[in-house]
Every structure is written in C-alpha cells, then in structure tokens.
Amino acid sequence: MENKSPGATEGTAIKLDDIGMSPFLVRVTIFSSGGPFLEGYVLGIIGVALVVLTPTLDIGPQASGLIGVASIVGIFVGALAGGWVTDLLGRKRMFIIDVLVIAALSIMSMFIVEVWQLVLLRLLIGIAIGADYPIATSMIAEFTPRKYRAISMGVIAAVWYLGANVAYIVGYFLLHTPGGWRWMLGSSVVPCIIILIGRVAIPESPRWLLSKGRAEEAAAIVRRLFGTNVVLDDEVAHTKTKFTKIFQGTYLRRVIFVGTIWLCQAIPMFAIYTFGPQIIGAFGMGEGRTALIGEIIIGTFFMIGTIPAMILAEVWGRRPLIITCFAVMTLALAVLGIIPNPTLVVVIICFTIYALFSGGPGNLEWLYPNELFPTDIRASAMGVATALSRIGTVVSIYLLPGFMAAYGTGPTMVVGAVISAIGFLISWAWAPETKGLSLSVTGSPEFRGR
Numbered sequence: 001m002e003n004k005s006p007g008a009t010e011g012t013a014i015k016l017d018d019i020g021m022s023p024f025l026v027r028v029t030i031f032s033s034g035g036p037f038l039e040g041y042v043l044g045i046i047g048v049a050l051v052v053l054t055p056t057l058d059i060g061p062q063a064s065g066l067i068g069v070a071s072i073v074g075i076f077v078g079a080l081a082g083g084w085v086t087d088l089l090g091r092k093r094m095f096i097i098d099v100l101v102i103a104a105l106s107i108m109s110m111f112i113v114e115v116w117q118l119v120l121l122r123l124l125i126g127i128a129i130g131a132d133y134p135i136a137t138s139m140i141a142e143f144t145p146r147k148y149r150a151i152s153m154g155v156i157a158a159v160w161y162l163g164a165n166v167a168y169i170v171g172y173f174l175l176h177t178p179g180g181w182r183w184m185l186g187s188s189v190v191p192c193i194i195i196l197i198g199r200v201a202i203p204e205s206p207r208w209l210l211s212k213g214r215a216e217e218a219a220a221i222v223r224r225l226f227g228t229n230v231v232l233d234d235e236v237a238h239t240k241t242k243f244t245k246i247f248q249g250t251y252l253r254r255v256i257f258v259g260t261i262w263l264c265q266a267i268p269m270f271a272i273y274t275f276g277p278q279i280i281g282a283f284g285m286g287e288g289r290t291a292l293i294g295e296i297i298i299g300t301f302f303m304i305g306t307i308p309a310m311i312l313a314e315v316w317g318r319r320p321l322i323i324t325c326f327a328v329m330t331l332a333l334a335v336l337g338i339i340p341n342p343t344l345v346v347v348i349i350c351f352t353i354y355a356l357f358s359g360g361p362g363n364l365e366w367l368y369p370n371e372l373f374p375t376d377i378r379a380s381a382m383g384v385a386t387a388l389s390r391i392g393t394v395v396s397i398y399l400l401p402g403f404m405a406a407y408g409t410g411p412t413m414v415v416g417a418v419i420s421a422i423g424f425l426i427s428w429a430w431a432p433e434t435k436g437l438s439l440s441v442t443g444s445p446e447f448r449g450r
Helices: 023-032 034-056 061-089 092-109 115-143 146-174 180-186 189-199 206-211 215-226 243-247 250-274 276-282 289-315 318-338 344-357 359-371 375-407 409-430
Strands: none
Touching (some): 023 034, 061 092, 115 375, 146 180, 243 250, 243 375, 250 318
C-alpha cells in the first residue's frame, strides 16, 4: 500500500469521497495541474517572443493575431477530441502521451524560419494542451474527496497563472539575448519533463474503471492507495459512454452554463496574457522589459486571487462566489474603459482588482464541469465546455490587435466589461450550489442545486 489516507481507521468503512488528504492525493493534484501550467506558459511566452519576432519575421497585425489565436484553436479541437477519447479509453494513457507531444513540438518550434511554421506548431501544441484538460481535471475530481475538491481545482487555476508568470520571467531574461526567442519557444520542454516524471506513477482513475464495469480493478487501486476499509461511493457501476448524452435534457443547459462562464472570464484574461506587454505599453506603463515587469505583477495578482476563492467556494459556496466576482470584474474593466486617459495609479488598481476577483470564476470554470456531469461523460463534458469557451476567445484574440489599433485601449476595456457583465447575468440565472455534495449527487440529471 502506497499510503493510508487520514480519516480511514482500521475496521471502519469510509467512502472515497469522505477520506482525508494524503501525499498521493497532493501528488495527483500537482502533476495533473501540469496541463494548465503549460497553457499559461505557452500563451505567456508567445506574447514575449512576439516582441522580438514581429520585426524579425516582419509580422503584421493580422499575422500577429493568427499566431496568438493558433494555440486557442488547437485547444478547441484537442479538448473536444481528448474528452471523448478519455471517457472511452481511460484517463491514464493520454495522461502521458500528450505531455510527450507538447515536449516534441516545443523543440521543433526552436527551428522555425517562417510565420506559417510557427502558426502550425502553435496549433498542434494547442491540440495537445486541450486534450490534457479533460484528462487531468477528471483525474483530480475522481480522486479528490469532496471537502477538498474546490481547493484542488483551485490549484489548477492558480498554476495557469503561475505558468504565465514563469513564462514572463523567462522572457524577461531572454528578451535581449541573440536568438532568445528560439529558446523562449523551446523552453516549455523543461516543465514537460518534470510533469512527465510525476505522472508516470499515477494509476488509472478507479471511478472510471467502476463506470466501465471493472469493479475489481477499481477496488484493488483503492485498497493499494488508501487501505482496505476505503470504498467507492454509490455511482452507477457500469455505464456506456454516449457523447450525445451531454446535449440531452438538463445536461445541455449545464454545458451551456459552464461554457459561457468560462468564455466570459477567459476572453479578457486571455487577451491580457497573449498581448499583455502591448496592452501595458498602450496604457503608458513602458515597453519591453518595463512592460514585462508590470505584466508579472498583474499576473501575480491573478494567481493570488485564486487562493481565497479556493476557501470561499467551500465556506461561502460556489454560487455567491461567482456572482460577486463577475460583478466586481465588470466594474473594474468599465472604469478603465470609461475614464479618459486614466492615471498610472488607476490602471494598476483596476487591473489588480480585476485580477484578484477573477479567481472566483477562474476556479469554478474548472470545478463546475467536473461536478455537474457523471463519470461516463465527465471528460467529454469538460472538453465541450473548454471548446465552447474557446470559440469566442479565438475570435477576440484574433481581432484584438486590429481593434486596439483602430479604437484604442478604452473601447477595448469597455468590450471586456460587457463580456464580464454577461457572465454575471448568466451566473445569477443558472449558477447551481454544489458545495459539500458527492459527485454521484451533483452529476445526476435530477440535481438542480438551487
């Protein structure tokens, strides 16, 4: 037995949903979060690399938008396909393959000589990262006890921002190095190796095995990891994966809800991270390394904002958290858009407030889809929600450079405020409360959560 989880005493049967945290569960959370870390990293590093690549390869606004959007399009494709394959074949296999693919593509990116090659490789990297989302989040949701689920999913949101910040730090030191942009694009191979080493020893999800009728294998994994007295909960023991189930009855509304809140949080946030140095520079906060320092500071507040959100999701509840956060985020962007020529202090305060309160929706966009769908379609639903969120993100990032050039930063911030306001309204109408409930309850079609 690898370790015995706290809360599981000898002779007393306890459900997997009710055990305490253990070193193994911490490891599942950390290394499953590798995919979001890599997305934050590759989106952040391309923003820095473009500073040098733009004059080197004579990249115009449209080509810049295409480069920024390529990985997002890839995530759309990868999330859809990866979620379905994960529900069919299991979590473990693709858990390893996709990291190997990202590492190989990162190395290839170092040798590009034309814009189309960079666009293609960014697209392929996005597909691999998108496939990792449903795999990794399903692993976390299906292993983690319910009272720690919001915290574990919050770690995913936090490491996205951590990945982006690390990318900006790497970019800071490589910005003026001859050929530094090549090392920037290839540098993601380093976290890939670390993530791969950590993932190898993580077994298949016992909940997935149970949902496929492989009860003995599931029980053996639970006994080995947590002790002979820990059992799985009362989920259906054998369910055939049916992708169309996501779009039937109450599940259709749930997938629209999680896709929309993700969309409304991601569009402004992705824009800031993909073209962060340019946006910061447009507000008069400097260019080059100075802009990168400002972006690192803002990115740190994005990351910090996920921490209280982890706790408040369990103490306060999912529903009040997401409604309040979207309201404040809307106000912060509206101020930046409405005030003409805002001072440096106003810009910093508004971006900081937006970043801190973005932690609520940022955490819940990972948590909700994993709680609101059963095991047989959980990864597929996560993939669909991710894909839906990326449709608008693709359009926004592609259009952002031209829109900013034509209308300026003020109108751009107003558009961001409108998008956040839509997230507020959708959350007010549809956000359920899943705090303290088991996956078998929240994933059932009868669950309403209000």
